[in-house]
Amino acid sequence: MMTLMTAAAAANTNDSAEASQHEDFIRIGEMAKRHEVTLRTLRFYEDKGLLNPRREGTTRLYTRRDNARLKLILLGRKVGFSLREVKQMIDLYDPAGSNAKQLRLTLEKSEKQLGRLERQRQSLDEAIRELSGLIDVVRGMMAERQGQAVSASA
Amino acid sequence: MMTLMTAAAAANTNDSAEASQHEDFIRIGEMAKRHEVTLRTLRFYEDKGLLNPRREGTTRLYTRRDNARLKLILLGRKVGFSLREVKQMIDLYDPAGSNAKQLRLTLEKSEKQLGRLERQRQSLDEAIRELSGLIDVVRGMMAERQGQAVSASA
């Protein structure tokens, strides 16, 4: 029976992720599943100041805003920003303001990062070409040796 | 005057890199310049068993074969192999043999690596697309805020 259940315990009680989709707060396990990250990652991000979930006792409770933040963080990581950079951008967010600074910084960093990614793609393409070439060479050598072996045994 | 000069000392005496291009042995400084790596890198590769230059006393002397080896190592690194993998492949080299094993291993590793590189390129392209999208969004927001500011001040 649910007597003096805390919100956290209540969430824990729910059978599936589905069941708690209307909850305002989710705990770290749910959060991790939803975003496909580990608990360690969430705690790590918090330790680095990227997340700030509420607490109920010691238990972390994440809201929709935390969800949105995490999505941004993961997007940042996906496009190659370091957590430090992501933090710099996020920290500039001001719910009551134009966020001009934040937007400028984000734009600037994004353009630089885009440049880096494009340069990366160039060297990656170059590497692919060179590796393909190497494969051809190796195949050629193998065919050659094979030919010798065959002619020698014939 | 050149009295009892060692080979190393002789090399050291030469005015430019040009002058020693016909030398059979070059020292670490020359080697580093030719391949655009640091001395530390060459010593590190040796420590890891990737290079085995001769010695004259304590001084490392590199030959054409070492040059060729280093080129291979740097090519390997360029295409994304770890030094460990490069070593595995190089270690299989037998000057008196068909090197069938080496060729097979190299081919196998190369094909896997090629796959990895291509997957990398896909996620890189995806990242580029997402980042471009982000830039557009940010630009849009800035324009919006700017518009508000302008209309507010008008």
Place this chain on the structure above:
DNA sequence: CTATATGCTTACGTAAACGTAAGAGGCGTA
């Protein structure tokens, strides 16, 4: 003889983003 360049060995430091115990609650169920 000294200053400068080059080389040697040994070995701790670095970066990024977590992984991985270790030890300890809290809560509900069989």
Place this chain on the structure above:
DNA sequence: TACGCCTCTTACGTTTACGTAAGCATATAG
């Protein structure tokens, strides 16, 4: 009461390829 599941904090470990002193020897140039 015991068991199981979730969560917490603290903190050392991991990976790769070198960077960076520190302290010393060698060697030619001035």
